[in-house]
Amino acid sequence: MIATVNRVLLGLAGLILLVVGGAVLATGLGAHVPSWWPFEGKADVLLSKGDRYRWRDQGWWWPTVIAVLAVLVILALWWFLAQLRRARLAEVLVDSGDGEGATLRGRALEGVLGDEAGSMDGVSDAKVTLTGRRRAPRARVRLLMEPHGAPDRALRGLSEKALEHARTSAGLDELPAEVRLKAVRHRAQRVT
Structure with missing residues (x-):
């Protein structure tokens, strides 16, 4: 969400500065301006003394x-x-059953989940990042697929094995995941 807010704020600030700066530049260069425009020509100031003291x-x-x-x-x-x-989740709260609870390092859960996902057939590499809150983590998984890998089998294996194991071991009710698949770059094989 913060990336979206950053882009919107940067875009709005840029647009406002571009429009106001362009209009003031056009007025300063002597271009014809509409009657509602507050500046009338080269000798006009941005804020007159009357404008500065108007509502005082x-x-x-x-x-x-x-x-x-x-x-x-x-x-x-x-x-x-x-x-x-932080974009990454530092720790996950685990219900230990004694009312106290325990914490699990986020990087440890990311590593185990990434190793298990990376060992699936057709997957070359897996990168996992945990985001969200300590009690409700979310996983972002990037799978690097081998040329012979089937995306449906990789997604099914990730959901039924790796994510299920992580969910069970951490004692979580749910572990939503966003999965991105990317193909490994490879050379074309020649048939002779």
């Missing part, structure tokens, strides 16, 4: 300015902290 005496002005700036600061802090958040 109004009771609503300063609370509105402070509220808008506070919202912008909160959104900027949220965005900054979201950048620092």
